[in-house]
Amino acid sequence: MMQKHHQRPSGSQRMSTVKSEAQQNSTASTEDASLTRYLMERICERANLNQAYKRVKSNKGTAGVDGMSVDDLFSWIVTHKESLIESLLAGTYEPSLVRGVEIPKPGNKGVRLLGIPTVVDRLVQQAIHQVLEPMFDPTFSESSYGFRPGRSAHQALKRAQEYVRDGYEIVVDIDVEKFFDRVNHDILMSRLANRIDDKRLLKIIRRFLEAGMMKQGVCIMRAEGMPQGGPLSPLMSNILLDELDKELERRGHKFCRYADDANIYVRSQRSGERVLDSMKKFLAKRLKLKVNEEKSDCAPVEKRQFLGYRLLNDGTLVIAKSSEKRLKDKIRKRTRRNRSVTLESVIADLTPLLRGWINYFQLTQWPTQARDLDGWIRRKLRCYRLKQRKRKGSIVNFLVRLGAGPRDAWDLVLSERGWWPMSKTEPVHKAMDNAWFDKLGLYSLYKHPTLVKVY
Numbered sequence: 001m002m003q004k005h006h007q008r009p010s011g012s013q014r015m016s017t018v019k020s021e022a023q024q025n026s027t028a029s030t031e032d033a034s035l036t037r038y039l040m041e042r043i044c045e046r047a048n049l050n051q052a053y054k055r056v057k058s059n060k061g062t063a064g065v066d067g068m069s070v071d072d073l074f075s076w077i078v079t080h081k082e083s084l085i086e087s088l089l090a091g092t093y094e095p096s097l098v099r100g101v102e103i104p105k106p107g108n109k110g111v112r113l114l115g116i117p118t119v120v121d122r123l124v125q126q127a128i129h130q131v132l133e134p135m136f137d138p139t140f141s142e143s144s145y146g147f148r149p150g151r152s153a154h155q156a157l158k159r160a161q162e163y164v165r166d167g168y169e170i171v172v173d174i175d176v177e178k179f180f181d182r183v184n185h186d187i188l189m190s191r192l193a194n195r196i197d198d199k200r201l202l203k204i205i206r207r208f209l210e211a212g213m214m215k216q217g218v219c220i221m222r223a224e225g226m227p228q229g230g231p232l233s234p235l236m237s238n239i240l241l242d243e244l245d246k247e248l249e250r251r252g253h254k255f256c257r258y259a260d261d262a263n264i265y266v267r268s269q270r271s272g273e274r275v276l277d278s279m280k281k282f283l284a285k286r287l288k289l290k291v292n293e294e295k296s297d298c299a300p301v302e303k304r305q306f307l308g309y310r311l312l313n314d315g316t317l318v319i320a321k322s323s324e325k326r327l328k329d330k331i332r333k334r335t336r337r338n339r340s341v342t343l344e345s346v347i348a349d350l351t352p353l354l355r356g357w358i359n360y361f362q363l364t365q366w367p368t369q370a371r372d373l374d375g376w377i378r379r380k381l382r383c384y385r386l387k388q389r390k391r392k393g394s395i396v397n398f399l400v401r402l403g404a405g406p407r408d409a410w411d412l413v414l415s416e417r418g419w420w421p422m423s424k425t426e427p428v429h430k431a432m433d434n435a436w437f438d439k440l441g442l443y444s445l446y447k448h449p450t451l452v453k454v455y
Contacts (some may be wrong), residue, residue: 036135039198043127044085052127053077055231056119064118065099065214073119088124091200095121095208098227100215113181115213115227125208125232128201133235135195140238141245146259147234153307156256157317157363160263163254164301165315168265170272171301174279177292179237179260180228184288185209188226188240208232234259240287247282256306263306272298309363318366324373327357331377335384343385347442350377354443362450370445378442382432383423402431 042048056070063069068076077084087093098115105112117125137148145156176182189206196202213220213227226233237259248255248264253275255264264279266272276298283289297304301311305320312318334349354377358370389395392413399409404427412427422428438444 036195037197039131039196040089040091040200043131043201044088048130049085049123049127052123052130055126055130056122059122061119061122062101062116063099064116064121065097066118068119070119073123076120077123084120084124088204089200091203093124093204093207095124095204095211097212097214097219098229100213100220101229112228113215114229117208117211117227117230121208121211122231124204125230128205129231129235132196136235136239140242141249141257143248143255144238144242144245144257146257146261147238153258153360154363156258157307157309160256160265160306160311161315161317163256163265164311164313166254168254168267169301169313170266170269170298171304171306171311172264172266172272172276172279172298173296173304173306174262174264174276175292175295176260176283177290177295179289180233181225182289183209183226183236183240184224187287188236191239191243205232205236209236243286244279244283247286248279258307261306263304265301269298308361316365317363319361319364319369323361324369327353327373328376331380335380337384337387343381343388344440346381346384347437347440351441351443354445358445358448358451362448364451367446367451370448370451374444374446377445378432378434378437379420379423381437381442382428383419385432386422386428387419399427399431402436404428404431 053073056073060070084093096118098117098121101114101116102111103114133149140148143159145151145153145159185206188209189202192205193202208230209226210222211227213222226236241257241260244262245255245257248262253264253266255262257263262279264272264275266275276296280291283291300313302313304310305322308320308323309317310320330353331350334346334353339346361370364370385398386395389398395413396406396409399412400406408427412422412425415422417425
């Protein structure tokens with residue numbers, strides 16, 4: 001059979017092809033630019049602004065520097081809607097100062113500075129977020145889980161589990177030092193400008209980044225960083241750190257990133273140390289960010305924690321000790337002797353805390369941790385109730401009424417034991433048993449329906 005021979009294109013034909021491809025790329029680029037040149041019009045659409053208002057309203061939150069509450073926002077919009085839209089479309093909108101608020105970090109590890117925008121600024125940021133997120137989110141890495149629709153910390157933990165079970169038992173735990181305080185404005189704006197052609201929107205976002213912070217009556221101007229507390233900040237953080245994700249993907253690494261906390265899973269300590277060193281250099285050079293030396297490390301997975309959990313080297317997920325400690329600290333505050341509220345009120349106060357806590361930690365494969373915490377909580381409440389009775393006779397009458405023997409009760413109160421040792425004794429347990437707490441409505445961590453019980 002005769003084979004058909006293809007002639008190589010001539011030089012002029014090749015040049016024509018290159019020009020044609022260039023023209024196509026130019027046309028596509030022009031079309032892409034046209035799609036993002038009028039984003040502010042989409043942001044100012046009535047449906048988008050209404051949705052933003054509902055979201056800000058549902059999120060509640062405290063007032064900014066102007067003192068306007070979320071409840072006052074609607075009446076402000078009625079009066080100022082037209083001028084607000086006009087300033088946005090003209091690109092002249094000027095954000096207010098953000099209110100600096102310090103909140104304690106978990107484990108008494110200092111404070112975190114939050115920047116609270118005014119409710120009007122939160123409305124504008126939310127409206128911008130709703131238009132930008134559908135543009136950027138589909139391009140983000142599959143290994144990015146924080147601040148994204150349809151993604152969660154539980155998904156990140158399950159993926160990490162898979163990596164460990166596949167033999168990647170060494171983790172490179174990277175924590176970016178003061179990430180929100182040190183975001184480089186120029187680098188972030190250049191990443192945005194690569195995808196957005198609406199100059200008005202870019203100017204307004206930059207103003208949000210550069211807005212000063214009012215802290216204890218002093219205005220602090222910022223040349224870097226972004227307020228951790230506005231609706232735009234989570235999306236902006238993912239846009240910036242997506243460059244880290246893409247670099248890790250390019251190198252073929254197994255990783256999970258949640259906000260500024262990235263865990264990279266490797267097979268050996270030696271390769272992990274190389275990865276940690278190279279990532280420090282990458283972040284410093286490309287994003288002008290510094291790795292927190294104290295919080296970052298390369299180690300076997302069971303020696304580190306991720307999102308409040310600890311992974312064992314067989315992939316088992318358990319609750320980190322620091323997470324248990326934070327829960328106990330919160331319970332201690334709610335069971336202080338000087339609270340002067342009924343035990344029933346304390347239990348009602350604990351219910352949403354306990355339910356939310358175990359809903360998050362339901363992935364634990366050591367449910368005995370939940371059972372032991374249940375026991376500690378009941379003991380803490382027994383101690384609280386005994387303190388409320390104060391006098392010896394009152395304590396005896398209370399214990400006897402609930403089923404303890406009179407002699408045992410008197411022996412107990414006359415023993416001069418402290419409240420905490422007393423709470424573990426047999427008469428106290430007999431009087432305030434588990435069934436008694438069930439009747440009072442105490443929420444049980446161990447009875448959470450999704451925990452897999454191991455006996």
